[in-house]
Amino acid sequence: MKTLIVIGTRPEAIKMAPLISMLNETREIETQVCVTAQHRHMLDSMLKFFGIRPDYDLDIMAADQSLLAMTSRALAGLENVLSDARPDLVLVQGDTSTTFSAALSAHYKQIAVGHVEAGLRTGDLSAPWPEEANRRLTSVLAKYHFAPTSRARENLLREGILESTIHVTGNTVIDSLLHTAKRLRTSEAQRNELDRRFGFLNRDKRLILVTGHRRENIGDGIDSVCDALTELARRKDVEIVFPVHLNPRVKDSVYRRLADVPGVFLIEPQDYLSFVYLMDRSTLVVTDSGGVQEEAPALGKPVLVTRSVTERPEALAAGTSRMVGTDRAMILDESTRLLDDAKAYAAMAHAENPYGDGKASQRIRDTLVSAC
């Protein structure tokens, strides 16, 4: 079987890396990788870390381009790649514009589609936007649905997806996370190097790690999160570290509001090893990221989710994350409660793996091999 894996953004690279490496060792399957490069720097840093060398690179990123412009460029580029590579199966991940463009391109070329991380739903097309639409549209087109959890499977069944095409595998992000966390644990040299790199952080203070990039939060939402962080940073016992997403509309707001706030460190997007190190060092994570909502519970870190709705209810149910929206007072109250109430903190800070056991890629590979 000839497969083409298409990825475009940072999380797609992190989540497809373990599958790429597993398929590369699988005799029955020939694997090629196409990057649309919807992200450039944030993708390249991941390709380098995971040692992925793409066979095709569409290089479609342009500063702050519209969704339609980006999608059109992806579709045009994919037409040529699919004609050249002639795969039997196109594998896509998640819910980005790359995911949907690659699924649609494959369908138009009558090539089967496998969807990794299938079945996540909020039920609300406006949140996350445009991802809820991207993943629903991809489900319509896919032949194999690799659902990370049984809830995701149920979502697909409710939409009439054939049961025999759904495979519950866990999320491949946990494969990557466990592998990377082990690398950190076992390499003292690497830990020392990271301690040096983050020497500006004070070990005597508790660390709050923040990320944010959702399009529906751009503007008032991000501003309000920044106001809550400004207030939180007044505490003498905490420091805030915020690797800022490169979307200019996110970056401009965050730098405008937080660049001069003492106790807040705005840093560049981090390579995966450094980010896992920061998650591991943190007391609390504040984020609207999908991937981080899956990783932090596995590391036993409480997460405050700066969204109004999530497609990842498993962590809420496990008690390791809480939805706070972008309301300044709510973020402040919940953070303060976790910082000051040891019992409330302990209730959330227990390691749970609702998203997988680190063997998701193996299960996906096994399913594909038995279909060969």
Ligand code: UD1
């Ligand atoms: C995209 C995905 C989102 C995913 C997120 C992960 C879509 C519509 N959105 O959102 O689902 O959760 O990635 O981070 O598919 N930029 C750079 N350098 C980079 C990356 C981005 O400069 O390495 C800037 C560019 O100006 C780019 C902008 O960020 O135009 C937005 O990037 P884009 O991929 O369109 O959307 P994201 O908001 O990053």
Ligand code: UDP
């Ligand atoms: N991440 C990273 N460096 C950073 C910020 C995030 O490696 O500076 C990782 C994080 O561990 C997670 C993924 O990137 O695996 C999440 O990406 P993002 O938040 O951009 O996208 P989402 O998951 O929301 O689609």
